[in-house]
Amino acid sequence: MDDHRPLRTFGRTKARTLKPRQAALVETLLPHLAVDVSAEIDVDVVFSGPEPGAGLAPAADAAPVGGGPLVLEIGFGGGEHLVAQAAGQPEARFIGVEPFLNGVASCLRHIEESGVTNVRLHQGDARDVVARLPDASLDLCYILFPDPWPKLRHHKRRLIQPEFLAALARVLKPGAEVRFATDWANYAAWTLEHFTRDARFVWTAERAADWQNAWPGHVQTRYEQKQLGDCTPIWLRFERTP
Numbered sequence: 001m002d003d004h005r006p007l008r009t010f011g012r013t014k015a016r017t018l019k020p021r022q023a024a025l026v027e028t029l030l031p032h033l034a035v036d037v038s039a040e041i042d043v044d045v046v047f048s049g050p051e052p053g054a055g056l057a058p059a060a061d062a063a064p065v066g067g068g069p070l071v072l073e074i075g076f077g078g079g080e081h082l083v084a085q086a087a088g089q090p091e092a093r094f095i096g097v098e099p100f101l102n103g104v105a106s107c108l109r110h111i112e113e114s115g116v117t118n119v120r121l122h123q124g125d126a127r128d129v130v131a132r133l134p135d136a137s138l139d140l141c142y143i144l145f146p147d148p149w150p151k152l153r154h155h156k157r158r159l160i161q162p163e164f165l166a167a168l169a170r171v172l173k174p175g176a177e178v179r180f181a182t183d184w185a186n187y188a189a190w191t192l193e194h195f196t197r198d199a200r201f202v203w204t205a206e207r208a209a210d211w212q213n214a215w216p217g218h219v220q221t222r223y224e225q226k227q228l229g230d231c232t233p234i235w236l237r238f239e240r241t242p
């Protein structure tokens with residue numbers, strides 16, 4: 001793991017005590033779906049289902065998934081968007097990352113209830129996952145309503161930083177997309193400034209409607225519904241240059 005531990009970009013990692021069912025899912029289902037970030041991630045292995053003889057019951061939820069597009073969702077919250085996208089695209093492979101245990105537990109419940117088999121999870125910092133993904137392995141990355149850190153002195157805690165964009169650029173395939181949304185005007189401007197300053201990305205908007213409206217197939221997130229920001233959501237799509 002990288003030793004230059006960057007500043008924390010998230011708040012709490014645990015809130016109320018998990019309900020018994022959620023605690024049981026964390027105990028039994030999460031180990032089947034967890035992505036090991038202690039070494040380079042072998043995407044095919046991650047989606048190949050539990051190792052025979054690993055002592056794990058072959059959970060339907062960790063069934064093998066073929067080599068479809070790889071999608072990363074950073075900070076999936078309660079997992080509603082992640083699981084809805086996975087259900088709609090069973091051929092794609094989704095890795096969701098979220099440090100907040102209660103969010104992970106909620107996501108596990110959505111996975112179990114929906115029966116999707118193409119989701120893997122990491123409870124922790126997405127930067128640890130990005131650091132371990134192979135070069136040019138990712139087709140799409142969602143960053144939806146990331147923690148805004150609106151105070152000036154906290155801007156350094158925002159996920160979008162030059163170092164993070166460099167790390168993300170390494171793992172995105174040429175032409176792969178980053179989909180970013182926020183309802184904080186200053187974070188939208190900040191993100192736009194950082195991505196457009198980085199030659200490895202282009203902003204794909206051609207008209208105002210492209211940043212005023214969500215992309216086709218968007219599923220509303222929990223934070224989006226709460227409308228806690230200072231503007232209507234701004235939708236930014238960036239493409240990794242070849």
Ligand SMILES: C[S@@+](CC[C@H](N)C(=O)[O-])C[C@H]1O[C@@H](n2cnc3c(N)ncnc32)[C@H](O)[C@@H]1O
Nearest residue numbers: 009010075076077125126144145147221222223
């Ligand atoms: C404001 S919430 C939005 C959650 C969800 N995307 C939604 O729209 O409902 C931001 C989430 O990002 C997570 N987060 C913050 N920093 C992160 C990081 N470095 N890696 C992964 N998740 C992170 C937080 O724990 C939090 O759940």
